[in-house]
Amino acid sequence: MKRITTFLGIVFIALLCTLLYPPLSHLWLVWYNALGGALKLTVDLLQISLITVVFAGLLVPLEALGWWAGWYGDKIDTKGHLGILEEAIPPQTNIVRYVIYLDGIGQASFKYFPDGDQFLRSLGVALPDNIVIIRGLMPYSVLNRPLTEGGILASFWRFAERRSQSNTGGIFNALLAMTINIRNLLVVAVSADQRFGPIYNQGTAQVMYNSLINHGYKPGSGVPITLIGFSGGGQIAMGALSYLKQALDQAPIEIISLAGVISGNNNALLVEHLYHLVGDKDPVERLGPILFAKRWKVFFLSYWNRAKRMGKITFISLGPVGHMGAGGPLDANKFLSDGRSYLQQTVDIMSRILQEEYPYNQELVKKKISNYERYQEAAFNRPEYYPLNQSVNPELYRPIASWMGRLILPPKEQRQSGVLFEVHHADEQHKHLVGQVVYLKWIDDPESKVSVQSTKKDVHFNAEALYNYTQGKIVPIRINHWRQVTPLESLAGSRPNDDIVVILREPVAVEQNGKITLYVTSEPVQISGRFYALVKFLQPIQQGSEQYRVVHFNRNSREFDSVEEVVLLPEVIPNQNGISNSTNRDIEKSPLNASGWYIYGAKNALGMFVVQAIAPRALLRVKPQEVIVGRKPARKYLRKRSWQNITKHKGQIQSVFLTTRGTDIQKAVSKWREGECALLVHVYGGVGGKKREPAAKAPVYFGHSAYGVAEVVREPLTGELRFDIKYHQVYTHNDDGVIAGTLSWTRYMGDRQFGWLGIRPVCDILIKFDALTQDYDADEVKRTPLELLNRQLEIMTARYRIGDGTGATYVGPANNCSQDSNQALYAAIRAIQVAIQVNPTEIGYAIKTNPQFKNWLLRHPEYATSFKQLVKLATVLRHELLPFGIARADWENSSTTTIGTSLADSPLQQLFRALVSWRTVLPRKASDSVTQIFFKQGASVWILSTSQVGNLDPDIAAIAPFTF
Numbered sequence: 001m002k003r004i005t006t007f008l009g010i011v012f013i014a015l016l017c018t019l020l021y022p023p024l025s026h027l028w029l030v031w032y033n034a035l036g037g038a039l040k041l042t043v044d045l046l047q048i049s050l051i052t053v054v055f056a057g058l059l060v061p062l063e064a065l066g067w068w069a070g071w072y073g074d075k076i077d078t079k080g081h082l083g084i085l086e087e088a089i090p091p092q093t094n095i096v097r098y099v100i101y102l103d104g105i106g107q108a109s110f111k112y113f114p115d116g117d118q119f120l121r122s123l124g125v126a127l128p129d130n131i132v133i134i135r136g137l138m139p140y141s142v143l144n145r146p147l148t149e150g151g152i153l154a155s156f157w158r159f160a161e162r163r164s165q166s167n168t169g170g171i172f173n174a175l176l177a178m179t180i181n182i183r184n185l186l187v188v189a190v191s192a193d194q195r196f197g198p199i200y201n202q203g204t205a206q207v208m209y210n211s212l213i214n215h216g217y218k219p220g221s222g223v224p225i226t227l228i229g230f231s232g233g234g235q236i237a238m239g240a241l242s243y244l245k246q247a248l249d250q251a252p253i254e255i256i257s258l259a260g261v262i263s264g265n266n267n268a269l270l271v272e273h274l275y276h277l278v279g280d281k282d283p284v285e286r287l288g289p290i291l292f293a294k295r296w297k298v299f300f301l302s303y304w305n306r307a308k309r310m311g312k313i314t315f316i317s318l319g320p321v322g323h324m325g326a327g328g329p330l331d332a333n334k335f336l337s338d339g340r341s342y343l344q345q346t347v348d349i350m351s352r353i354l355q356e357e358y359p360y361n362q363e364l365v366k367k368k369i370s371n372y373e374r375y376q377e378a379a380f381n382r383p384e385y386y387p388l389n390q391s392v393n394p395e396l397y398r399p400i401a402s403w404m405g406r407l408i409l410p411p412k413e414q415r416q417s418g419v420l421f422e423v424h425h426a427d428e429q430h431k432h433l434v435g436q437v438v439y440l441k442w443i444d445d446p447e448s449k450v451s452v453q454s455t456k457k458d459v460h461f462n463a464e465a466l467y468n469y470t471q472g473k474i475v476p477i478r479i480n481h482w483r484q485v486t487p488l489e490s491l492a493g494s495r496p497n498d499d500i501v502v503i504l505r506e507p508v509a510v511e512q513n514g515k516i517t518l519y520v521t522s523e524p525v526q527i528s529g530r531f532y533a534l535v536k537f538l539q540p541i542q543q544g545s546e547q548y549r550v551v552h553f554n555r556n557s558r559e560f561d562s563v564e565e566v567v568l569l570p571e572v573i574p575n576q577n578g579i580s581n582s583t584n585r586d587i588e589k590s591p592l593n594a595s596g597w598y599i600y601g602a603k604n605a606l607g608m609f610v611v612q613a614i615a616p617r618a619l620l621r622v623k624p625q626e627v628i629v630g631r632k633p634a635r636k637y638l639r640k641r642s643w644q645n646i647t648k649h650k651g652q653i654q655s656v657f658l659t660t661r662g663t664d665i666q667k668a669v670s671k672w673r674e675g676e677c678a679l680l681v682h683v684y685g686g687v688g689g690k691k692r693e694p695a696a697k698a699p700v701y702f703g704h705s706a707y708g709v710a711e712v713v714r715e716p717l718t719g720e721l722r723f724d725i726k727y728h729q730v731y732t733h734n735d736d737g738v739i740a741g742t743l744s745w746t747r748y749m750g751d752r753q754f755g756w757l758g759i760r761p762v763c764d765i766l767i768k769f770d771a772l773t774q775d776y777d778a779d780e781v782k783r784t785p786l787e788l789l790n791r792q793l794e795i796m797t798a799r800y801r802i803g804d805g806t807g808a809t810y811v812g813p814a815n816n817c818s819q820d821s822n823q824a825l826y827a828a829i830r831a832i833q834v835a836i837q838v839n840p841t842e843i844g845y846a847i848k849t850n851p852q853f854k855n856w857l858l859r860h861p862e863y864a865t866s867f868k869q870l871v872k873l874a875t876v877l878r879h880e881l882l883p884f885g886i887a888r889a890d891w892e893n894s895s896t897t898t899i900g901t902s903l904a905d906s907p908l909q910q911l912f913r914a915l916v917s918w919r920t921v922l923p924r925k926a927s928d929s930v931t932q933i934f935f936k937q938g939a940s941v942w943i944l945s946t947s948q949v950g951n952l953d954p955d956i957a958a959i960a961p962f963t964f
Helices: 002-020 024-033 037-069 114-126 154-164 171-192 197-214 233-247 285-291 303-309 342-354 371-376 428-433 446-455 463-470 487-492 631-639 665-670 745-750 785-805 817-835 843-849 851-859 861-881 907-916 923-936
Strands: 097-102 131-135 225-230 253-258 274-278 313-317 404-408 419-425 437-442 457-459 482-485 501-503 508-513 515-520 531-540 547-552 564-568 597-603 609-616 626-629 652-659 677-684 686-688 704-714 721-729 741-744 761-768 776-778 781-783 940-947 957-959
Touching: 097 197, 097 233, 114 131, 114 342, 154 171, 171 197, 171 233, 197 233, 225 233, 233 253, 253 342, 274 342, 303 313, 404 487, 419 487, 437 446, 437 487, 446 487, 446 785, 457 785, 482 487, 487 785, 531 564, 597 745, 609 745, 626 631, 626 665, 631 652, 631 923, 631 940, 652 665, 677 721, 677 785, 677 923, 704 761, 704 785, 704 817, 704 923, 721 745, 721 785, 721 817, 741 745, 741 785, 761 923, 785 817, 817 861, 817 923, 861 923, 923 940
Parallel strands: 097 131, 097 225, 225 253, 253 274, 274 313, 437 515, 564 609, 626 652
Antiparallel strands: 404 419, 404 501, 419 437, 457 482, 508 515, 531 547, 531 597, 547 564, 597 609, 652 940, 677 704, 677 761, 686 957, 704 721, 721 741, 761 940, 776 781
C-alpha cells in the first residue's frame, strides 16, 4: 500500500507540475514515449482513473442537489434495493432491535467484499433471532444507486469493481480499487461538508427510513436502532442520525463506528451512544481528529467534544489492528495473543454491545462518604429493620395507603420493562400478596406510553457523573450502561440499595397469570413508614431515652385521652456538617404538641413502633390560624410577611388563608371541600447559624422550588379535613439521597432522618383555582388540567433521575429546579390547549374561527366560564414564564435538551436560554410570580409555613431564599 501511495503521489506531482509549467509537457511526452507497453498502459489507465475520480467527485454534490431539487422526478424507485435481511425473521418474533450495516469506502455496488460478507454472517449467527440485521444499502449515493448501475461511468466502475475484488492482486487491481476508494472518500467529504452535507445526509436518511419501514419497523414504537458504519460509513451514519431520528418519531438510535472516519460536524448529542472501535495500527481513522477542526480539543463547545464530555462516546481499542483489508478489523487470517482472529474480536465486541453485555470494567473508587451512606449506618433507616409480619392495632393506626411496597431493581439480564416490587401492604382483595415479590409495570394505555417513551434513554455516565459518584453524590450507578431505561427502572435504581419504599396510586391492576404483575398508570409515590397514628408526646421513659410515652387521640372525646403507648423515637445520624435533621429532645414541650403529631413508621422485630416521620397536626388541618382578605394585603403577605422573622418563628408553623372574595371567611374556607385538589408551589430556604451549610455561605441563598398537589381528604382517625400533600420534586443529584420524583410530605418534609422539616424554613403555597382542577370533557374523555401538569412533572422528574442519559444533573442558569419545574408547567399549558383542540388568545376569536371548538362549547355550556378563565390564565402564565414572547428551544421540544449538561458544556447557549426565561431562574421569585398571577385571576390561596420544626439545635438558624 505504501508503494502504491508513493507511486501515485509522484505521478500526481508530475501531472500538476506539467499543467502549471507548460515547458515540462515536452519532457513528459519524451518520458512517456520511452516507456514500455505495459507501463504505458498503466499510465494511461492511471490518467483515465484520475479523470474519472475528478469527474465523479464533481457529480456527488450535483447528485445530492438534484435529489433535493427533484430533478429525477418520479422515476426514483423508493421500493427497490431497500436492503435485505442477513437472516430471515422467524414467525411471531418480537423484534427488540434493528441493525443497519453501512459498508466502507471500497463499496461500489450492493455486493460486499468477502471479508464484509463473512463479518455479517458471523454477526448474524452470534445474535439472537430478535435482533434484525439489514444489509445491502449503498451509503455512497443519495439515491441508493450503486456506482455500477445507471450512470455514464457505470461500465468503468463495473470493471474497477471486478478487478478490485479479484484474487490475483497486483498493482493494477490495487489502483482500480483505490479509484473506488477515492471516489467514495469524496462522498464522505460531502457528507461532512456543512454546505452540501445536510442535503446529502437527509437523502441517505431517507434511504435508511425506507429500508426500516420495508422490513417492519413502526415509527413511534420505541424499538432501538443501531447503525454500524465501517470506515466512511461511520460519517454517513452520523450525518443521517438527526434526520432519521426525526422521521422515526425520536426513535432511540445508537451508532457503532468500526474504524470510522467521523468529522464531528454533526450533532452527536442526538445519538443515544456512539461506540468508536479503532485499531492501534489504523492510520486512516487517526486523520479524523487532525483534519476535522470540530474534533480539536480547542473547540470545546463543538457537538463532538460536548458529546465526549457527556459520556455519549465510548472509545474501544481493537489492539494491533489496521484500518481495512489485510490486518484490518475484518481480517479472519490474523490473530490476537488470545487466539482470536481480528474478525472474531470485532464480532465478539459488537454482539456484546448489541445484546447489552459489553463489559466496561471501569473501577471507581469513592473518595467521600455521602450523607445517605452515613444515614444507612443506623438500622432504623433500612427497610429490613421493619419485618412484614408485625401487625398494628387498627383502632389506633391506619395504613398510609392500600398498596405499599419496596422497589427492587432486577438484574440487567432479567429486565422486563418494569421492576420488582416487594408487597408491604395490599388492598383487601389481595392481602395474600403481602411479603411476595411481584412485577411492577406501566399499564398499556396511550397516555402511559407517551410518558414512558418520552423518558426512555440509554444511560451512559459522562465524566462529571462518574466524578460525582467518587465525591459521594448519589447517582444511579447501578443502571450505568443500561439501554432504554424506563421511569420505573430509573426510580428503583436511583440509589445503590433497594430501599425506596413507595405507595402505588390507584388504579392498580393485578394480573395473576402464572407470574403476578401489578400495573400502574402513574409514578409511585416515595414515602416513609407504612402506618400512621395521631398522638401527643408525654415524656421519655427515662432521661435521655429514645423510648417515648405517647397518648393516642380519641375521636369520640376529641381529646388525647385514649390508649397510652411507648414508641421508639431514635436519635438520627448527623450529616457531614454535623447537623441533625431532627432531634427528639423536649419534643413534648413544643407548642405544636398540644394539638398533636401524626407519627409515621412501622414496628421493629421487637414489636415496638418506630417513628420514622412526624407531621404537626396543626399545619395540615383545613383550619387556618390567620385569614387575610383583599388583594393588596395578600400580596404584601406573599412578598414580605411569609418569610419575615423566620428565625424568631423557629419551631413554629403558620397556616394563613388568603382570599379576595368578600369578608365571609367561613364561607370561603368551606369551599375547600373533601376530594378537591389544589396546585402546590413549594419553596425552601437555607440552614444558617454556627453550623451553616456550605451552599449558604455565599452572600445570598437562592433556595429551591417545586410544584405539587394538595388534596383535601377526610382523615379517618379524627374525622376532620386535612391536606394530603405530594411534591413533584425536580431535584438534582445530591449526597442526601433525595430522589427526583413524586414524594409524599412524610418523606420529603416529615422524615426525621431525610426530611427538611427540622432544619429548613419552608413555604408551601396551596392554590385553589376551579378552572385548573375541574374535569373537562373533551370528546367524551375527561381531562383535568392539573392532572396534565402532574404528568408533565412526572416526565421531567424521570428525566432528572438519569440526567437525560448522562447519569447526573447540575444546577445552572438554564437548568435548575425552578427553570425545569416551570418548563413542565409550560408543557402542561400547551397540553391543555391541545387536549381541547384550540390554542386561542381570545375566546371570541376561537369561537369564530374554530367550528370544532364552538360545537364543543355548545355541547358543554357548563364549561364556558371556567374555560375562559383557563385560557386567560394560560396566556398570562405564558407571558410571565417567557417575558420576551419566545419559547426556549428545549421548552418547545424536549429532544433539544440541556438537562444533564453543566454550564461548561454550552455556556453561551445556557445563558441565552436562561435570559429567555429569566423570571423563572430564582425559586422564590418564580413562585411569587406564579402565585400572584393565580391570585389576580380569583384563586384562593392557603400558605403553610414551617421553620425548623422538631429540632432544638441552637447552632442552626433559618435563612430566607433570595428574591427581588
